[in-house]
Every structure is written in C-alpha cells, then in structure tokens.
Amino acid sequence: MATRGARPLDAGGAAQHEGFLRYRGYRWLKLALAISLAAILIYAFHDARSRPNGGSWYGYTLGTIGAGLILWLTLLGVRKRAMTRGRWSLKAWTSAHVYLGLSLVVIGTLHTGFQFGWNVHTLAYALMMIVIISGIYGIAVYSTLPRVLSANRGETTQAQMLDNLRQLDRQLHEAAQPLGQRHAEIVRMSLDDDPFGGGLIARLTGRYPKCGTRAAQEAIRIETGPRPAIGDDALERIDVLLERKEAALARIRQHLKLKALLEIWLYVHVPLTFALIAALFAHIFSVFFYW
Template identity: 40%
Template structure:
C-alpha cells in the first residue's frame, strides 16, 4: 500500500458525506446481530456456518483493502477516485476488526490462526495511526514551510557557517578553530529513529566568545541556559559592554550569526521530525500487510486440510 498524498488528507473521511462509514457500520451491525442470534452446538467458533461466513467476509476484506496500493498506482483506471477508495479503506478496515474477532469466536491459541488474527490487529492499528498522521502532520508541515523550504534553509545554514568563520578570523585563530569545530559538530536529521524522536543536538557556543569578553560575563551567566538562549543572553550582555574595547562588535556579530544558524538547524530538524512521523506508519503498515496476507493463506489452507 502506498501513502496518500498530502492534498487528500482533508475530506477523505467525509467522502460522499461519509458513505463508507455507513456501509462499514451496517456491516458491523449485521455481523454483531448474527453473532448474538446464532446458537451453535457448543461455543461459537470459526468452524460453524456463521464462522465460515464471517471468515469469508473477513478474508475478502483483507484482500480487497490490500488492493488499494495497486489501485492507487493505476492512474488511468476508471471508477471511484482514490479519495473514495481511501475512505472505504479506513472504514471497512475498522469494520474488519469486529468481523475478524467474531469469526474467531474468541478462541485463541499458539497457532497460525491466532497469528493471522494478531497480524490483522497490527495492520489495523498501524492504519489507524496513518489516518491520524495524515490528518495532523500535513497541515503542520504547511505552516512550518510558511517561511521557506528545507533546501533554502540548508543553503542558509551553510552561508551562515561561512559568515561565522569569516568573523572568527578577525577574532583570532583560537576562535576560528572553535567555530570551525562548531560547524563540523552540527547534527541535522540523524538516523530515522533520531528524526522520529525529534532529537535536537545543541551546540554550546558559550566557548566561542573570546576570553577577554567571556571573563566579563562569566559571573553573570546562568549555568542552566540552553545553547540558543545562551547565545541571546551573551549577545544582550555584550551590547552593554564597553563599546570602545576592540573586538566587541565582531564578537556580538559572531554570536548573532551563530544564533541564526542554530535557529535554522532547529527548524530543519523539526521539519524532518514532522515528515518522519507522517511516513513511519508505512514502514510498518506495508510489511505487516504482506505478512497478514501470507498468514491468511496459511490459515485458509490449514482449515481446509485439517478441519
């Protein structure tokens, strides 16, 4: 299955005034009523006529819902638009939860049948997260991009790093060396888990202030300020420093540039976090769906051979 495009994240749940919600609700109601009225010999189970009927409906739903990914790529196909298929996918997937549960008769064990049921639950849960993600994150990403895009931000981070090095040259070799190390230690993105968790490695730039200025502020600086706040704090204190002292202007400019650079890095990491949280469900939903199809085939074969 493939991800829906951000443009369709709004409205697919209410496609045709929620037509598929009513269809799914009717299917769930009929299945539940039949289960309540059914009185088999012994406990309800998948081997009764109702169990077979619900199992057939459930298997058909699994195969049909899995077809959405193929259908979405057939751009020239006729029939319902992708938005309608997506609405059906969501609501009938929720109905499958009840149909599949009633099919089991609440009998579970360490076997392929229970494995298929557990995989079905995992697929439905990952799909539910997908609905939440595509209802929440695209609008957040749009708001986040109101001030630009990631490529422009990355280019600006590079330019600010070069500006910081040029200013550091005027403050001495030690400052240049520290700023160069600071640029090298910037972490944007990281691995997928870091993007997903939104890790924000911060570069403490307090040490970038030359000793002649740092000693002036050391007694007043809070030890608990985060990196960005430290930059702004020192910049405000330098503004009040002796304007006649050599290098104060360069030091203040350096801290301003580094503050802008750090803010951009934070913005890029936030953008990566939003995108990672929006697409993570696919890394689970698609493999779990394939595993469910395999387990479903094994379940059906086992039923016809041994039952």
C-alpha cells in the same frame, strides 16, 4: 456523457474540497457501519454449537470475507499508482479502503470468537490489528499534522530552510577563518554535524542529544563567558551565528519530526500488511492442513 467534466459550478459541490473521509456524504462509512452491525447481530444470534469459534459456519464465513477484504484492501497499493476520476476514482477507492478496513476490526475479531493463543492464528489477527491501528494513526495524522507542519514552516519551503542553513554554515566558515586550530575545531563540530542525521528515534522525537551545533556553542561560551563582550571578537560573532543556526536547526528538526510522524505509519502499515498476508496464508493453510 458529453457534458461530463464541463459542469464546474455543479450544485455548489465541485468548488468545495471533499476529502476521502467525507466522500459522497460518508457513503463508505455508512456501508462499513452497516456491515459491522450486521456481523455483530448475526454473531449475537447465530447458532454457535458449543461456542463461537472460527471453525463454525459463521466463523468460516467471516473468515472468508475477512481474508478477501484484506487482499482487496492491499490492492490500494496497486490502485493508487493510477489516478482516475468518477465512481471508481482513487478517492472513492481510498474512502472504501479506510472504512472497510475499519470494519475489518469487527469482522476479524468476531471471526476469532474471542479465542486467542500463542499460535499462527492469533499472529495473523495481531498483525491485522497492528496494520489497522497504524492506518487509523495515519488518518489521524493526515487530518491534523499538515496544519501544524505548515504553521511551523511559515512561508518557507524545504529548500529555503536548507539554503538558510547552508548560508549560515558559510558565514560560520568565513567567520572562523582567522581562528586558531582549537577554536576552528569547535566550529567544525557544528559544520560537520549532519542536520539529517540522528537516526529514526531522533527524527520521531525531535531530540538530538549529540547535536554538534549545541556542543559547539557550549564550547564557545565557555571560551567567551569570562571575557567582556567588546564587540570585535570573532568568537562572539561565531556565538551569534551558532545561535542563529540552532534556531534554524530547531525549525528544520520540528519540520523533520512532523514529517516523520506523518510518514512513519506507512513504514508499519505497508511492511506489516505483507507480513499479515503471509501469516494469513499460513493460517488458512494450517487450518486446512490439520483440518
């Protein structure tokens, strides 16, 4: 025990990052696969009277395992707030969460006996599947999007992106000072546009149809379009600034979109988990109530 934590060069493993997916050579993946395979084999060969059904002995067994598993999986939300090392490290726990959560697809589906209907039982199943699918999505984006995110960001930080925007706003403001009110209003369309506005859909799609900066630029170009560029026109300067701001906005918006795609699954995964637990309770309660 004394040497624990004092073996930084241990067998070439410690230096290499081992994510929760590959934790301990896919230990939990193997376990989850074994559980799923066993569940399928027993399902195929067990003695289901009349037909496979959540109410058979195997159905009840799978249901109990599934319900327990769901509650345990939910506990990750509690567990993740305390980071520890070792066998029961958060990484181990997350790895188990992912793979055992995936095996729940098999356990839950076999528990249904492939009988579905418009009832609380299928509701619980549907919620479970949505939660699992959102989790799968989460893992997928976690393993792909951060790379895209940092590629988009380049070397800048979020704060730098925002500062860049503020700088441009100041320059725009400055450049617009001598303008008449009509032109000043055009510039204000851009200044008053909230780069973080637009709502959830805009965040996820990266499309901002009501973008004030673009509208401002269009209006400015209608003004400057027919005139020759003589190089000393405040509107021309503003046009250039607006173009720069739009480029900055595009990068920020791409950043926001990627971040939204990275985060959105949790807005499904977590609330629906609680809806699932409620539905699970109603499901179990109703089965024993109308027994």
